[in-house]
Amino acid sequence: MIIGKNLLDAQDVSVQFRIDGEWLTAIDKVDLSVKPGEVLALVGESGSGKSTFATAVMGLHSNTQARVTGSIVLDGHQIVDASEKEMQELRGVKAGMIFQDPLSALNPLMKIGDQIIEAMSVHDVYPKDQWNDRTIQLLKEVGITKPERVAQQFPHELSGGMRQRVMIAMAIANEPDLIIADEPTTALDVTIQSQILDLIKDIQEKKNAGVLLITHDLGVVAEMADSVAVMYAGQIVENGSVEDVFTNPLHPYTRSLLRANPSEDTIGDDLYVIPGTVPSLAAMDHTKDLFLRRVPWMQKEAEETIPDELVEAKPGHFVRGTAWKTFKFPDEKKGVKK
C-alpha cells in the first residue's frame, strides 16, 4: 500500500496575489505531502484556497500577478522556481490534472482522439507510431464502450459523464505519478459521480499513483480518501487519516462542517449554521485562528495569536491552534454539565 518516499512534498508554501498594487496572501505556509498510492483529499469552502494550491503544484500561476514561495517538490523536481520550459516537461508526465468543467477544458473544435494525441505529442513518453493505439486503449481504460467512434467525435457530441471520462483519459495519457482532481464530479449527476469516482480509484490502485482530490463534498471524501487535509482561509486547520478526521474531528471548522451536512440523523432538526463567510484576502490575518471569528461564543479566543505549526493531537493527526481543546457547540455544553 503506502510505501516509499513522498511523491509530492509541499513545505511552507505561500501564494500571494497582486491586487490593486498590493500583495495579498491567499495561501499561508501550507505543508502537505502525497505518497505513491495515497489519496489525499483537500476539503474546504469556496474561497479557502484549495484550487490555488493545485494551480501552484501545476506551476500555472502567472509570474507577474502571483508569487509562490516555499518548496514544492514533485518526484524530486523543485517546482517553485522552475522555468516555464522545465514545467512543460513535468506537466502531464509527473502530474496530470482533471478539471471540474470538462466542456470548458476540452477544445470544442478538435476531435477527442486528436486532443488525446496532442497531450502525448508534447512529451516523448510514447513514440509517435503508438499514439493511435494508445488513444483507443486509454478510452477503453476509462470505460468508454465504443472508443474508435468516440475518438472521431467532438466534445459537444458527448454527455457530461463521457466528457469527464475523456478528461481522465487525457490526464493519465502520459502515465503521471500524481493525479490532481479539482472537483472532478461537482457538475455531474449522483449516479455518474459514483462511476467517475470508482474509475479514478481503480486507475489509482492499478497504477499505484498518488491522487490529490480537491472537493467540498464530505461524502466524496469519506468514500475516496486515505487522508484528509481541511483548509480554511488559505491554511490547513486539520490533517490526518480519513478515519481520524471523520470519527474524531478536532478543529472547530471540521466539526462545524460535519454538523452542517444534511444526513439521516438531521431529519427534523435544524442544521448547524456557520455564521458569516470566508474573509476576503485583505482581511485575512494568518497569525490568528481565522475560523473562530465565525464562532459567536469564542470571540475572545479569535483575537489570540497562535503559532504557525500544527499540533500533533494524536500520532498522525494534526490540528491548528488551541481552540479545539475547549470548543463545544452550545447544545453540547448543556449536556456535559458536571
Place this chain on the structure above:
Amino acid sequence: MGELLRIEDLRIHYPIRGGFFNRVVDKVYAVDGVSFSINEGETYGLVGESGSGKTTIGSTIVGLEKATSGKVIYKGEDVTTPAARRKLNYNRDVQMIFQDSMSSLNPRKTIYDIISEPIKNFEKLDKNAEEKRVAELLDIVGLPQRTMYQYPFQFSGGQRQRIGIARAISTNPKLIVADEPVSALDLSVQAQVLNFMKQIQKNLGISFLFISHDLGVVRHMTNNIAIMHLGRFVELGTRDDVFKDPQHIYTKRLLAAIPQTDVAHREENKANRLRIEEEYQNNRSFYYGADGRPYPFLKDVSDTHKVAMNADEFALAEAQTEVKKEESK
C-alpha cells in the same frame, strides 16, 4: 392537511422539426404522464438526474411552460390556461425560487426594486407602505435594512438566494416552487438557506415543491418524494417509503450512489453499489420498456407508496385493459 395542488396525467412534449417543410418528425417526451399532489404546509420533493424533466414540471406549475395535455388543479379548477390563473389569483399564490441567484436577479436593479416588483404587480400600496413591506421582508430573511439600496453583485451567494426567497414570499404565496435552490451553495451557506426555508414554512405555512438531484438534501427537507427518470415517475411515497424500502431498480441505484460520510463501511457501500449497478445493467429490460423508458403505469405498494410496474406486471395490465375495451364494444 388539505390538498393544495394536484397534477393529473401531465404531459409536456416538444416537437422536433425537420425534413421537408420543417414538419414535425418526432417528439421529445420531456414529461410523460405524471400525477401527484402537494398538501398544504408540506414539502414535496422531486428528484431525478439532469434531463429527467423535473424542472419542466416546476416551470409548468408556475405557468412558464405550456402543458401538452393533463391538468394542474388548484382550488378545484384547472389552471393550465392564463385566464384561469388570473381568475384564481394563481400567479400570486404560486411563486418560484431559482437555482442561480445571480442570473435570476436583475443586476441593474436595487434590492428594493427587485423585492417590490411583485408587490407593485399585485397590490396597490402607497410609497410608504411599500417601503415598510420591503423592510419587513428583508427582516424576515435576515438582511439589514441598509441593504435595500444595494445591487445584487454586492451580496454573497447565500445572501442573494435569500433575496430570491424574499421576492418569492413578498406576495404571501401558498406554494413556492424551489428549483435546485441550494445546489450552487457551499455547505455552510446551504445549511443556512435550508434552515431558513423550514422556518418560513413553519411561520407562514407555505408549501414547497423542492426540486433537487441531491438526495441528502431532499431527505432532510421533504415529507413526500417522487423519483423521476426520463420523463416518468418510477417511484413515489413518503420519505421513509422511498429511503427505507426502495422498490424500483433506479431508486436503489440512486440511493446507493449517494456518497456517505461513513468511513467504516465504505467498502461495503462500494460493493453494494457495484452489485446494484450490475443488476441495473443486466435487468434493464425488466424495468424499462422497449423505448428505453420506465413503464407508464404505477402499482401500489402501500397506501402511500407507488412504484412503476415491471415488464410482467405491465403485460398483465395491458391485457386487462384490452379485455375491458373488448367488453365495452
